[in-house]
Amino acid sequence: MADIIHFHKVSHRYPGTGRDVLSELSFTLGEGEMAFLTGASGAGKSTLLRLVALLARAHRGQVVVNGQNLAGLSRQAIPAYRQQIGMIFQNFNLLHDRSVFDNVALPLVIRGYAWADIGRKVRAALDTVGLLGKEALLPQTLSGGEQQRVGIARAVVTRPLLLLADEPTGNLDPRMASEVMKLFQRFNEVGVSVLVATHAIDLIQGMGPRIIHLEQGRISDAQPTAASQLGAGHGR
Amino acid sequence: MAAEDGLRRPGWLARQGREHARVFFFSLGKLWQRPAATLLSALAIGVTLALPAALQTGVRNLEALASRWEGQVQASLFLRDSVTEAQGQALAERLRQRPGVRGVDYLSREQSLADFRALSGFGEALDQLQDNPLPAVLLLRPDPVQDRAQIARLVEELAALPEVELARLDQQWLERLQAVLALIERLILGLGLVLGLAVVVIIGNTVRLDIEARREEIEVMKLVGAPDAFIRRPFLYTGLWYGLGGALLAQLLVVAGWLALQGPAQALSGLYGSPQGLLGPSAGLLVGLQLLGPLLGLAGAWLSVSRRLGQIEPV
Numbered sequence: 001m002a003d004i005i006h007f008h009k010v011s012h013r014y015p016g017t018g019r020d021v022l023s024e025l026s027f028t029l030g031e032g033e034m035a036f037l038t039g040a041s042g043a044g045k046s047t048l049l050r051l052v053a054l055l056a057r058a059h060r061g062q063v064v065v066n067g068q069n070l071a072g073l074s075r076q077a078i079p080a081y082r083q084q085i086g087m088i089f090q091n092f093n094l095l096h097d098r099s100v101f102d103n104v105a106l107p108l109v110i111r112g113y114a115w116a117d118i119g120r121k122v123r124a125a126l127d128t129v130g131l132l133g134k135e136a137l138l139p140q141t142l143s144g145g146e147q148q149r150v151g152i153a154r155a156v157v158t159r160p161l162l163l164l165a166d167e168p169t170g171n172l173d174p175r176m177a178s179e180v181m182k183l184f185q186r187f188n189e190v191g192v193s194v195l196v197a198t199h200a201i202d203l204i205q206g207m208g209p210r211i212i213h214l215e216q217g218r219i220s221d222a223q224p225t226a227a228s229q230l231g232a233g234h235g236r
Numbered sequence: 237m238a239a240e241d242g243l244r245r246p247g248w249l250a251r252q253g254r255e256h257a258r259v260f261f262f263s264l265g266k267l268w269q270r271p272a273a274t275l276l277s278a279l280a281i282g283v284t285l286a287l288p289a290a291l292q293t294g295v296r297n298l299e300a301l302a303s304r305w306e307g308q309v310q311a312s313l314f315l316r317d318s319v320t321e322a323q324g325q326a327l328a329e330r331l332r333q334r335p336g337v338r339g340v341d342y343l344s345r346e347q348s349l350a351d352f353r354a355l356s357g358f359g360e361a362l363d364q365l366q367d368n369p370l371p372a373v374l375l376l377r378p379d380p381v382q383d384r385a386q387i388a389r390l391v392e393e394l395a396a397l398p399e400v401e402l403a404r405l406d407q408q409w410l411e412r413l414q415a416v417l418a419l420i421e422r423l424i425l426g427l428g429l430v431l432g433l434a435v436v437v438i439i440g441n442t443v444r445l446d447i448e449a450r451r452e453e454i455e456v457m458k459l460v461g462a463p464d465a466f467i468r469r470p471f472l473y474t475g476l477w478y479g480l481g482g483a484l485l486a487q488l489l490v491v492a493g494w495l496a497l498q499g500p501a502q503a504l505s506g507l508y509g510s511p512q513g514l515l516g517p518s519a520g521l522l523v524g525l526q527l528l529g530p531l532l533g534l535a536g537a538w539l540s541v542s543r544r545l546g547q548i549e550p551v
Contacts (some may be wrong), residue, residue: 055458055550082461094457109258110462111250121243154460215338 002162004063004162004193005029005052010061011217012047021047022063022217025079025202029195031161034188035198036204038224045197048214049164052195053076053087066161083111086155090167092147094139094154100126101135104153111158123155126150129183144174152180156187163187169203177203185209201226255469259351263473277442281529282483284435287491288428289525293490293517295420302413311391312400317345324372327399329334331374332487336382336390341375348373371401377535384411401450432532439478439536443471447544455550471535471541478534483525492519 005028012022028034032164037045050056051063054070063070063182066084073081094103103127108118126132129149139147148168155163165184169177181196181203188194188209199205201224204211246254269273278369315324328342343351348370353362376394378387388405395403445452455510457467494516 025542056457079458079461079463079466082459085461087459089459093459095453095456097453106457109255109458110457110460110466112255113243114246114252117243159322 001065002031004031004033004066005195006062006064007048007051008062008064010051010058010063012044012051012056012059020217022051022058024059025218027191027212027219031189032188033195034185034194034195034209036201036207037195037214038201038211038212039202039220041199043214045050045214046166049195049197052162053085053164054081054133083107084157084161086158086160088148088151088155088163088165090169092139092144092145092168092171094150097137098138099135100131100139100142100150102139103139103150104135104157107154107158109168114205116146117210121157122153125153129153130185138169143176144171145173145179148172148180149177149183152183156192159192161204163192163194163228165194165198167197167199169198169200174203181207242281244437247266255405255466259469259473263470264477267474267477273523274469274478277438277478278481278485280438281435281478281533282485282489284431284438284488285482285529286493287425287478289486289490289517289521290493291420291427293494293515294522295417296518297515298413298417298420302410302417304512309378309387309405309407311376311378311387311394311403311405313394313400313496314404314549315372315374315399316401317373319369319399321372323536324374324528327397328374331376334390336386337376338379339377341373342374345370345372354452364389374400383400394530398406399436434541435479435482435529435532436536439533440540441476441536441539442478443475443537443546446474447471447510447541447548451548454545454548459546459550468545472537475533475535475540476530477533479529479531479536481529482533483529486525487517490521 007025007027007028009024010022011020013020014120021042025044025048037048039045041140042123047056051058053064054073057071062104065081068081070081095106101122104122105118108121113121123132123135126135129152131146131149134142134146139150142150148171149150152168155165158201163184168184169180172180177200181200184196184209194209196204211224213222213224215222245251315327319327324342324344328340331340333335337442345368349362349368352358352370377392382390384407386409391403391405394400454467494514498514502512506513
């Protein structure tokens with residue numbers, strides 16, 4: 001199986017901080033694989049996703065995505081590169097002055113597809129996330145879970161090779177969070193590679209996909225601690 | 237890539253046309269959503285553009301006036317005292333046949349004296365004189381289609397005639413007026429350049445505020461892989477609309493000013509015996525404004541958006 005993401009001894013630090021957020025991190029995500037990225041806040045989960053999405057560039061080491069070494073991509077090549085990736089955020093990152101339909105259609109409009117095809121694809125994506133009746137609404141009139149599903153529809157409408165999600169359930173109640181995670185699994189079943197950074201250990205334990213646990217910028221063998229166990233430990 | 241299945245991508249030209257049509261209405265809609273702010277910005281641009289346009293129209297009127305006066309230029313050929321009245325009349329008749337001459341009047345020495353007596357008020361003083369000191373004069377009106385150099389050449393030729401003592405073309409003041417008008421025109425050009433620059437700055441700043449207000453939107457666009465051209469386009473159209481709206485308002489202001497001054501101007505010229513209305517702004521000026529406004533808007537927006545776009549990156 002070819003690798004969709006390949007990190008080789010990647011280190012990264014933010015300017016002005018003397019500490020590496022990621023240090024000599026190596027890991028791979030296979031094509032068609034789904035994995036969860038866990039770790040405490042500041043362990044480097046978001047940074048890892050940012051490096052994959054080229055929102056930041058690694059200071060040392062190699063990041064190869066879908067066979068492309070990201071160090072070799074010029075600024076001009078970034079938009080075309082990002083079009084291969086679907087991204088989902090904790091704060092949804094929707095355009096609040098446009099309808100649900102327009103938000104989901106945006107990646108297709110950027111690519112210049114025929115209007116009729118755009119309409120068909122957008123409705124198919126909204127159907128997948130269960131929002132078919134709400135295409136004319138503005139995002140703010142939707143619940144958090146619905147807004148996140150709009151974000152997911154926007155990320156998958158182009159059928160990307162790779163889905164990246166950064167704390168997608170951070171603002172959702174447990175039932176919605178569980179639905180969103182199941183949605184990711186369904187996309188993975190049709191061949192999309194998925195990498196989800198999350199704190200929701202309870203939710204993902206026993207779901208199946210591999211769990212990559214980060215501790216201080218390194219991959220750790222330790223198992224992530226679920227919130228429920230923290231609570232139990234406290235009571236003891 | 238599997239992503240492309242079931243999706244048709246029209247040809248480049250069709251894509252561009254459709255995208256521009258989309259942004260055309262989108263950017264117009266954005267401006268329409270806040271009509272007061274849009275109108276105020278357009279008005280600032282309109283006033284800035286209207287100023288040089290109005291001055292230009294003013295100069296156009298002065299030039300028309302000057303050329304009307306030029307049509308009334310006449311040359312005075314003072315005849316030698318030895319030329320008899322019959323010879324003078326014959327010369328006048330000969331000159332009427334010359335090309336470039338519209339008319340010639342013969343004024344005998346007696347007529348000159350009578351005119352002078354009537355007009356100058358020195359009648360009694362003149363009575364003291366034994367001889368009539370005034371020469372006979374041919375008043376020659378050159379054909380006004382000729383330019384000044386041609387008229388000057390004609391008068392020079394006539395001055396060389398044996399019957400003519402002295403030929404004078406009274407147009408020095410007109411030349412001075414023309415020179416002053418040329419200077420004013422140059423000043424207006426300079427003023428126009430400066431104010432054009434001001435329009436670029438005004439629109440650039442308006443677009444900059446717009447970019448700041450839509451910073452999040454730009455970040456999201458970048459996140460989903462929008463190229464710079466895609467993000468830039470609506471802002472460029474916004475600049476275009478401001479320029480177009482400003483130019484339209486400038487035209488309105490100039491035309492309104494023209495109409496407002498029309499009545500008084502007619503009354504004034506009526507006092508001088510030739511009721512002439514004001515000339516309106518020239519078609520060239522109106523078309524030029526309509527072309528220049530959008531161009532300046534585009535330039536301002538381009539400067540602003542290319543400076544800011546690189547600085548906004550998703551975090």
